[in-house]
Amino acid sequence: MKQEFNSLYFVGAGGIGMAALERYFLALGKRVAGYDRTPSDLTRALESEGVHIDFDDDPELIPPYCRDPKTTLVVYTPAVPQSHRGLQWFNANGFEVVKRAKVLGVVTENSKGLCFAGTHGKTTTSSMAAHIMEVSGTGSNAFLGGVLRNYGSNFLLSATSPYSVIEADEFDRSFHHLTPYVAVVTSTDADHLDIYGNYENYLESFAHFTSLIRPDGYLIVHTGLDLKPRTQEGVTTYTYSRDEGDFHATHIVKGDGTITFDMVTPWETIEGISLGVPVDINIENAIASMAACRLAGVEPEAMKQAMASFMGPKRRFEFWLKEADKVVIDDYAHHPDEIKASINSVRDLYQGRKISVIFQPHLYSRTRDLCDGFAQALSLADELILLPIYPARELPIEGVTSQLILDKVTCPVKSIYTKEMLISSLHTLNFEVCLTVGAGDIVNLLPEICSEIKKQRK
DSSP, X not given: OXXXXXXXXXXXXXXXXXXXXXXXHHHTTOEEEEXXXXXXXXXXXXXXXXXXXXXXXXXXXXXXXXOOTTTEEEEEOTTSOTTOHHHHHHHHTTOEEEEHHHHHHHHHTTSEEEEEESSSSHHHHHHHHHHHHHHHTOOOEEEEEEEETTTTEEEEOOSSOSEEEEEOOOGGGGGGGOOEEEEEEOXXXXXXXXXXXXXXXXXXXXXXXXXXXXXXXXXEEETTOSOOOOOOTTOEEEEEOSSSSSBEEEEEEEETTEEEEEEEOSSOEEEEEEOSSOOTHHHHHHHHHHHHHHHTTOOHHHHHHHHHHOOOBTTSXXXXXEOSSOEEEEEOOOSHHHHHHHHHHHHHHSTTSOEEEEEOOBOHHHHHHTHHHHHHHHTTSSEEEEOOOBOTTOOXXXXXXXXXXXXXXXXXXXXXXXXXXXXXXGGGOOOSEEEEEOSSSGGGGHHHHHHHHHHHHO
């Protein structure tokens, strides 16, 4: 990757992972532009910060300062098809065109990277770690997969810290470009089988990731995983979970909307940790993030302060409405285990209340491969509304629709709505606790959902 460039063009500029890099290069004084398919809150935020973004792939729209291959680096995400006209123009005109993952690897290779990988949990754990590093004064350059509500950004900058905090994405083997100082593996449940072909290849990808840890580094791995880590000589391995392992919780106390616990480490017990986002899964997430930060030298009191003030990333168990009789929660969950954990967390918080789940499946291939798991998880709801599959980067697969899931769900009330049908029917739906889940554009429905529910309270 060329080092002497003064402008960058991002193909897929509105992706959350791309946004962190765009903000990083803006902070370095580079000129940044890009393309995305549709405007969003994130693209509007990036534009306000100085990124030029077009929403048509016509090469003529590429700004003049990004048209010289000697001074411009082009970064793309695998979610963008090779038929993209702008990408084809860059390739045909001698530009260096690299994947986002490679750029992230180069940017962070000379830092001590705290890298969080896993089928699920990586956004929350990496976000917690970034917040801990910030609150402690240690700081980091943090490249995250969610916008932190504490900062309104998915990128944190430090000009002096030797550390980076990175959400290590397994999609398209992106995390193989990293060189972790501390690697955390939260989970290895089958996913992205359209990329990997089978579960064995998926596990092998994580094993290769662990082989990239620096010889003076650390691996923190959740207990009970199928993963067989492969580490270099000199790497120290620790285990963690909620209830067992080198790092685990004790004296968990829940009540009145709060969760506190003590954390056992190989060196001490840290007492009286309080969660700013008090849901059960965050006990385990907090243990993983605090373990990594403890290995980076952060003191216990700073970690406790950070955990209590952590507001979480957007779309990770985010409250949109929280009233005595009506609640709306949004969660990015798009894997059966994530959905199960999310519904159970809602049930734990609102015992005895009707739990209505609106789920938008993400990807035809994931729906096909994990249909049984989705049905089992969604059957935990009292009421289920399924939306059509959000295709993202995929073309339709014959016979794969949301009906595959619906047919196997066992909860008493279940149906399929288009987004338009849902909005027009909101006045007839009597939600008590509504949980919206999915990695697509379901979040765009939340303003109208909340507005209608508020009307019902009058």
